[in-house]
Every structure is written in structure tokens, then in C-alpha cells.
Amino acid sequence: MSRAKYSEEFKEQVVREVIDKERSIASVAASYGLVAQTVGN
Incomplete structure (x- = not known):
């Protein structure tokens, strides 16, 4: 199973x-x- 790659912008949006x-x-x-x-995480 491969890990999904998320953009830095997407990660920031989710954290916000x-x-x-x-x-x-x-x-x-x-x-x-x-x-x-x-x-x-």
C-alpha cells in the first residue's frame, strides 16, 4: 500500500x-x- 502525498498547502488548510x-x-x-x-499526526 502506498502512502498518499499531500501538498503543503493542503496540510496547512487541514491543520487550520x-x-x-x-x-x-x-x-x-x-x-x-x-x-x-x-x-x-
Whole structure:
């Protein structure tokens, strides 16, 4: 299984959803179709 490659811009956008908008990691992960652990890392 190969790992997905995400752009730096995409990663920053996801992190900002958690920090700036105070959304949970699980919520952000679900909205982007990601695994919560991936977002948490």
C-alpha cells in the first residue's frame, strides 16, 4: 500500500481547520475523507 502525498498547502488548510476553527480532528478528517490519525499526526 502506498502512502498518499499531500501538498503543503493542503496540510496547512487541514491543520487550520482544527486550530483556527476549533473543530475536532475527527470532524475535520471526516470532512476531507481522511483518517483521524493522519490528521492528528
